[in-house]
Amino acid sequence: MRVLARFAAAAILAASMAVVATAGPVGATDTTLHSCDEAQFRAAVASGGTVTFGLDCTDLVITQSMTVASGKTVTVDAAGFTVTIDGHDTVRFFQVNGGTLTLKGLTLTHGRAKGSDGTNQPAASAGTVGADGGFPRGTPAVCDPVTTTVGAPGADGKDATKGTIGGAGANGTSAGSASGGAILVASGTVTLDHVVVSNSQAIGGNGGNGGAGGAGGNGGNGSSAENGKDGNIDPLTQKKCPTGGRGGNGGKGADGQPGGAGGSAGAGGSASGGAITNHGTLHLISSVLTSNSAIGGTGGFGAAAGFGGPGGIGGNGGNGGKGITPDGGKGGNGGNAGVAGKNGDGGIGGNGATGGAATGGGIYNDGTVTMSGATLQSNEAHGGVGGNGGNGGNGYRAGWTFFNGAAGGQGGPGTTSSDGAGHDGGDSGASGKGIGGGNGGDAGKGAVGGAATGGQIDNVGGTITADTTGILGGLAVSGSGGSGARGGAPGSGWSGGTGTNGGPGSSGGGSGGLGGSGAANGPEGIAGKGGLAAPAAAATGGGIASTGHVTITGPSFVDGTARGGDGGAGGPGGDSPQAPPAAQGGDGGIAGGGK
Numbered sequence: 001m002r003v004l005a006r007f008a009a010a011a012i013l014a015a016s017m018a019v020v021a022t023a024g025p026v027g028a029t030d031t032t033l034h035s036c037d038e039a040q041f042r043a044a045v046a047s048g049g050t051v052t053f054g055l056d057c058t059d060l061v062i063t064q065s066m067t068v069a070s071g072k073t074v075t076v077d078a079a080g081f082t083v084t085i086d087g088h089d090t091v092r093f094f095q096v097n098g099g100t101l102t103l104k105g106l107t108l109t110h111g112r113a114k115g116s117d118g119t120n121q122p123a124a125s126a127g128t129v130g131a132d133g134g135f136p137r138g139t140p141a142v143c144d145p146v147t148t149t150v151g152a153p154g155a156d157g158k159d160a161t162k163g164t165i166g167g168a169g170a171n172g173t174s175a176g177s178a179s180g181g182a183i184l185v186a187s188g189t190v191t192l193d194h195v196v197v198s199n200s201q202a203i204g205g206n207g208g209n210g211g212a213g214g215a216g217g218n219g220g221n222g223s224s225a226e227n228g229k230d231g232n233i234d235p236l237t238q239k240k241c242p243t244g245g246r247g248g249n250g251g252k253g254a255d256g257q258p259g260g261a262g263g264s265a266g267a268g269g270s271a272s273g274g275a276i277t278n279h280g281t282l283h284l285i286s287s288v289l290t291s292n293s294a295i296g297g298t299g300g301f302g303a304a305a306g307f308g309g310p311g312g313i314g315g316n317g318g319n320g321g322k323g324i325t326p327d328g329g330k331g332g333n334g335g336n337a338g339v340a341g342k343n344g345d346g347g348i349g350g351n352g353a354t355g356g357a358a359t360g361g362g363i364y365n366d367g368t369v370t371m372s373g374a375t376l377q378s379n380e381a382h383g384g385v386g387g388n389g390g391n392g393g394n395g396y397r398a399g400w401t402f403f404n405g406a407a408g409g410q411g412g413p414g415t416t417s418s419d420g421a422g423h424d425g426g427d428s429g430a431s432g433k434g435i436g437g438g439n440g441g442d443a444g445k446g447a448v449g450g451a452a453t454g455g456q457i458d459n460v461g462g463t464i465t466a467d468t469t470g471i472l473g474g475l476a477v478s479g480s481g482g483s484g485a486r487g488g489a490p491g492s493g494w495s496g497g498t499g500t501n502g503g504p505g506s507s508g509g510g511s512g513g514l515g516g517s518g519a520a521n522g523p524e525g526i527a528g529k530g531g532l533a534a535p536a537a538a539a540t541g542g543g544i545a546s547t548g549h550v551t552i553t554g555p556s557f558v559d560g561t562a563r564g565g566d567g568g569a570g571g572p573g574g575d576s577p578q579a580p581p582a583a584q585g586g587d588g589g590i591a592g593g594g595k
Contacts, residue, residue: 036060050075056082065091068188070098078105087111087200092180096188096280104193108182111200115176115269115356118208118300124167124260127217127309133158133251138226143234143241150243150332151324154226154409157251157315157338163217166306166393169263169350172208175297177270177356179364180277182292190276191283197275200292204271204356204384204450207300210263213350213393216309219341222251224316228332228412231324242329244426247318247409250338259306259393259441262350268297268384268450270356272458273364275379280367284374289362291377296356296384296450296479305393305488308344308438313406320412320426320503328417331503331513334409334429346393346441346488346528355384355450355479355537359545360458362474366548369459371466376456376474383450383479383537386568392488392528395438406432411503411513425503425513434521437491440528446568449479451537454545455560462548469552471543474560478539484531484571491525530571536564 031044036057044051045066051074062085068074084107087093092113094101138155145152181200183190228245274292276282315338323329362379363369408429416422455474457464502513542560544550552558 038062042066045074048072048074050077052077052079053081053083058082058084060085062087062091062093066094068094068096068099068101072099075102076106084109092184093182095184095186096190097186098188100189102191103195107196109198111182113178113181113202115178115203115205115297117205118173118175118266120209121170121172121211121263123212124169124214126214127164127166127257129218130161130163130220130254130312132220133160133223133315136223136226136248142229142232144245148239149241151229151231151241151245151321153246154228154248154318154335156248157223157225159252160220160222160254160312162219162254163257163309165257166214166216166260166347168260169211169213169303171263172210172266172300174266175205175207175269178202178204179272181274183276185278185280185282187280189281192287193285195287197289198291200275201295202271202274203295204269204297206298207266207268207353207387209300210265210303210350210390212303213260213262213306213347215306216257216259216344218309219254219256219312221312222253222315222338225250225318225335227319228321230321231329240324242324242327244321244323244329244332244412246332247320247335247429249335250315250317250406252339253312253314253341255341256309256311256344256396258345259308259347261347262303262305262390262444264350265300265302265353265387267353268299268356271296272359274361275363277364278367278369282369284371286373288375289379292362293380293382294358294361295382296358298385299353299355299387299447299482301387302350302352302390302444304391305347305349305441307346307394308396310396311341311343311435314338314340314432316407317409317429319409322412323415323423325415326418328415328421328423330423331412331414331426333426334411334500336429337406337408337432337497340432340435343396343435343438343491345439346395348441349390349392349444349485349531351444352387352389352447352482354447355386357450358383359453362456364458365462365464366460367462369464371469373468375470377472379456380475381452381455382477383452383565385479386447386449386482386534388482389444389446389485389531389571391485392441392443394489395440395491395525407497407500410500413503414505416507422505422507424511425505427514428500428502431497434496436522437525439525440488440490442529443485443487443531443571445532446482446484446534448534449481449537449565452476452478452539453541455542457544459544459546459548459550464550466552468554471558474543476539476542476562478537478565480565481534481536481568483568484533486571487528487530487573490527496520527573530573533568533570535567539564
């Protein structure tokens, strides 16, 4: 009686279990599922053998892909129950790596294989700013040792140093590919018997965007010159130097540096086999593949280039010294303004990258496929859109900040002799010319969109044999080409330096010195070229595309549409800058009155 009771309790326990395991082939265990639990289902598949459903599972959600390794045999049978396995647009259901997988009576829906996205790059660093010219160090002498009748000249300003070129943006990285939205047959054999595979996708990753170029470094400013010494008596020789000394020349400004190039983009990832990618052997028996798609990744965008840095301003010329007093003398001439540095050019924009190719909206095959009584309907392949080019960098333009050329030094005033005779004032120094605007950088090119091949099936060197099979409503659409970007705007020239006044003549009939003319404005830079547009890629085989062997027999039907995408738009050239105001001339020195 105790033995019978033990057996009865064991029978009741087994009947209440969600999973019933029985002996299967060597190394495998046949399993009957009495629960729609994902973990139990995956464990049963991992054990191998035959996995049979013992109840309806209308929404068995799978969060991890299942692998059938070499030497493993797995059969999953709905056994007349309604079984729908749902990937929630997150995971591929099965990958077969040399084993054998048979599915019977199931529906696989919303599987997904997604390629990794490329890396977007950060903006590059701006160039460093050049150092300004240092403080000028004049001579301690009172009189010019060469021309002993003239006061010592002022020391020239110091020249500035250049900055550095803006950093080049790094290139975006290419994206990963994706294959087999529902099933990937890397090797081995897969049989689908009365199975529906729907709404599954293989999606290539999006290419990474290039990093923006850094702005060019500013040129340092030249330092202003010292004023000339006043006419005086040399304390060592006791000789007079009655004429005021010449003002020193201003230091040169350094050139602004070009902006860095924008980084080019990474390519979009390819996608193959929206429902199934087969590199081994695939059998479809009275099965349906519907509304699946292979979608190539979008090509990354090229990055904008950095703008050119401004040139440094030249230093002002020193003022001429005044004539000696009380004996009277001519005023010294002003020093010339330092030359400003050239404005930097804009960098070249980065190029966009190609969109990913899409092959086989339903099936991608380079192995062997047999189909009997199968239907492929409304599967699609969409090539990825090509990336746009990056904008060219603007040349440094005075419209951002109007800088004038440096001023020449003012002429020194004449002084009146003790006998009442007047002396002329000194002439002003030349003002600095306006520097031309930097050239705009050329824009990056748009990239070709991804090709689309085989809306329903792309057979690449494989073999397909189909009997009594419908292949209906396939669509292959290539990706649109990327657009070219805007060329960099040219920089406007700077205003020329304003003319300074001549030195006043002294009383007793001294003439005023010549005033300086306003210097010419710098010319406008050259606009950058707009980026070239890219064409759309080719679309082939809305139903079947094949470079292998395809045999279709029986009352079968194939149709489909292949449509090319749109070409990209060309980019505009750089726009014209605002013109700087004209420089004003200086006044002549005031003449001295009569005796």
